[in-house]
Amino acid sequence: MSIPVIDIFAGPGGLGEGFSSLFHGGERIFKTVLSIEMEKYAHETLTFRSFYRQFHPDEVPEEYYQVLRGELSKDELFGMEEFQEEVASAEKEAKQAKLGFDDDSVNPDLVDEWIEEALEREDEEDWILLGGPPCQAYSIVGRSRNQRTILDADEDDRVDLYKHYLRIIEAHRPAVFVMENVKGLLSARSKSNSIFDKILEDLKAPGYRIFSLVKEPRNNLFDDPEFEPKDFVIRCEEYGIPQTRHRVILLGIREDFFQGQPGILEKKPSVPLKAVIDDLPRLRSGLSRQKNVWENWGKKIEEITLNGVMESMDSEVVRLVKTTVKNLTNPHKNSGADFVENRSDYTPLKYEQNWFYDERIGGACNHESRGHMGSDLHRYLFASSYAKVKGRSPKMEDFPEKLLPAHKNVQEAIKNKKFADRFRVQLEDKPSKTITSHISKDGHYYIHPDPSQCRSLTVREAARIQTFPDNYFFCGPRTSQYVQVGNAVPPLLANDIANIVHRLFRN
Structure with missing residues (x-):
């Protein structure tokens, strides 16, 4: 049985692709059961990729490749009678919705319904939450252009978008979560404190331990793990990704699911363009x-x-x-x-x-x-x-x-x-x-x-x-x-992270 994955603020699906591409014995270890993205075309990309994943990679129909080659349109493929079951599953998995605080945002109760339906369909209590709340407000470049060093949630609601991620954690309690954001998050401050410290505090509160994926904890294994903020930065070029992408990625593990240090990513040789x-x-x-x-x-x-x-x-x-x-x-x-x-x-x-x-x-x-x-x-x-x-x-x-x-x-x-x-x-x-x-x-x-x-x-x-x-x-x-x-997370990096998470589930 595949382990369910829910991906919010999904973009085109880089994190979900990395997890869904991990196989054992010819079967997917992780299965994306729900992804949520507000942007129209990114949502179309998610839906089309979900259709691909309805099949084993060796059994993807030729019509999928005809779309890639421009010989067939996506709408023509989705209209074919023989693929209606797979199309329905893809469209049920990929939702276009805005998570936010304004009138255009989806009602949280509806999001809860989607999650409960997706997880009940899989009959699985322990699942994984993925996502990267929009990061423009935390971007160092963006703050520089706006001449701001202090962020105000009242002026920019993107500052608090992680709270939608937090609400799902509190309400549905995934066994593991993976949250990604820009490096600028570490230096962002609100009027009262460090935004990163506040996020860590909030994410721990429902009963989670937060780990770095590149550094071991600086304290005793069985205490609440201690890290410096910079310990959460993954320098992608050090892990086999051909770009100097530096991102903050948090690994959260529910207390009752915790079995010890989860492990860290293995460094790899630099890959030239x-x-x-x-x-x-x-x-x-x-x-x-x-x-x-x-x-x-x-x-x-x-x-x-x-x-x-x-x-x-x-x-x-x-x-x-x-x-x-x-x-x-x-x-x-x-x-x-x-x-x-x-x-x-x-x-x-x-x-x-x-x-x-x-x-x-x-x-x-x-x-x-x-x-x-x-x-x-x-x-x-x-x-x-x-x-x-x-x-x-x-x-x-x-x-x-x-x-x-x-x-x-x-x-x-x-x-x-x-x-x-x-x-x-x-x-x-x-x-x-x-x-x-x-x-x-x-x-x-x-x-x-x-x-x-x-x-x-x-x-x-x-x-x-x-x-x-x-x-x-x-x-x-x-x-x-x-x-x-x-805007995506490199899927190959996500695949390596998925290996670490899989070890947690094996334990």
Whole structure:
């Protein structure tokens, strides 16, 4: 019998995917019985993935893959008579609802009904609660932009959203909970105290012990475990995730379920960016403000050698730029599409191949590049060439004057080094910088390391960095897909956490 999992503030389902992907003897150890997400397209993604999980991975119908390849729509698949039982189960599991304090929020009594029905259906008393209450209010960057160091729940109801998580713990008492949030939570303060200390105190009150997943307690095993706030920060790049993502993750264990120290994550070698994106089909960027065809794109790239831009460039960078321009070739699928088939000589990536790769897809879905202005194409070409030569992404002061953006604060960025890396190349031989929802706004912070592609990362590349399997399809417009990926917990990390939780249940 699978152990029930309920996932609230679920986003596109990164935490739930990690738990649901843990198998023993060919069966899922954990089963997501309820997930709640307010955003429309993230909810669609959850529902579609839930449909996938109604089947054993070896028995997923071909029609699912036809949707990934664009040969069939999701609505057409969900309308097929032979899959109505699985569709009904998926739609019953994935709920679109807002947990909050305003009039648009779902009634807590209805949430309780959903939980009771999901758990009664599984006839299981001990279950797991997952979730990451929205974190914008705790974000260091967000507080900096708003010039706030003290958070007020009366002014920003996101500060107290964790209380919905707490209410479910108090009312339904899961055996274990896993709660994720941004690192900025540790330094956030209300008018009276540390928000993190208050959250810990509240979560312990219903009879739970809170553990770090990366540090042993600093005291006797059988006392209430003691940790420093920083002990709860997981530096993802130290645990086999190809990005420098640092997040607070709490593991709560109900007192009567406690059997001793649960264990911690095992450190793993650093994973460079190229290990997870190098096998994906090559693309060029799109071209905005003019027809997006190869001839126009190539001519626009070539202009960098004609307008005097390179006069102030480093000589090694100039050589690479010239070589790149001279050898430009149009990728077989131009700037990509919702689905891009693999070339006949395709070889899948080696890193965690069993986790990512699914030969039934035959290519990459959600793999379409953005359109960029011609001036940005030149900046991307310079930046990626500079990074390849110098081993670091250029700062504003490294850009030729003719490539500097026409923003009024550019000189301030150069002088005061404030947001001086607004054009950031993700280095191929190092883990990527953190994938966040900001990737949906523009690609300047997420420039592909290959100068010949001259573009920002696609949704699929961002999803690979976040460790979503290739058969995980993101629904909705591309902007929403980026937001979903950026807001998620890396499923591969969640899978390692699931292993720790499974040991608790075995005990």
